[in-house]
Amino acid sequence: MIFDVHYHKCRYGTAQAQMKLYEEKGMAAHQRHLGKPVVFGIGDTGDVDSYTHIMVFESAAERESCRAALGADPEWQAYLAACREAGYIVSRENHTLLAASFLGK
Numbered sequence: 001m002i003f004d005v006h007y008h009k010c011r012y013g014t015a016q017a018q019m020k021l022y023e024e025k026g027m028a029a030h031q032r033h034l035g036k037p038v039v040f041g042i043g044d045t046g047d048v049d050s051y052t053h054i055m056v057f058e059s060a061a062e063r064e065s066c067r068a069a070l071g072a073d074p075e076w077q078a079y080l081a082a083c084r085e086a087g088y089i090v091s092r093e094n095h096t097l098l099a100a101s102f103l104g105k
Contacts, residue, residue: 001056001057001058001098001099001103002056002057002058002059002060002062002063002096002097002098002099003038003054003055003056003096003097003098003099004054004055004056004057004063004094004096005052005053005054005094005095005096005097006052006053006054006055006092006093006094007050007051007052007092007093007094007095008050008051008052008089008091008092009047009049009050009089009090009091009092010049010050010051010088010089010090011049011087011088011089011090012049013049014049014086014088015042015043015048015049015050015051015088016042017086017088018051018083018086018088018089019042019051021079021082021083021086021088022079025075025078025079025082026076026079026080026082026083028075029070029073029075029076029079030070030076030079032073033066033067033069033070033073033076034055034066034067034070035055035056035066037053037054037055038054038055038056039052039053039054040052040053040054041053060096063096
């Protein structure tokens with residue numbers, strides 16, 4: 001099992017606006033190709049101008065295939081263009097975590 005963790009830092013005061021943009025223009029395509037996230041949360045303490053989402057995949061091959069399909073989706077491409085135009089996101093990080101062996105027991 002692979003946890004695909006995405007962390008996004010937004011400009012001051014724009015995280016909620018980015019959430020709305022995702023909900024209206026990106027969420028349908030995102031979930032169509034990647035499924036529902038295990039976590040999709042906005043910062044409440046610490047970096048409050050950020051959000052994190054975590055997806056789960058059975059393998060690196062599944063992750064790669066799903067992400068390729070998402071990247072080719074015109075609806076997702078339009079969402080990315082809207083994100084660039086809005087300029088809310090200032091940085092992004094992605095971490096892939098492997099599940100600990102004892103989680104399957």
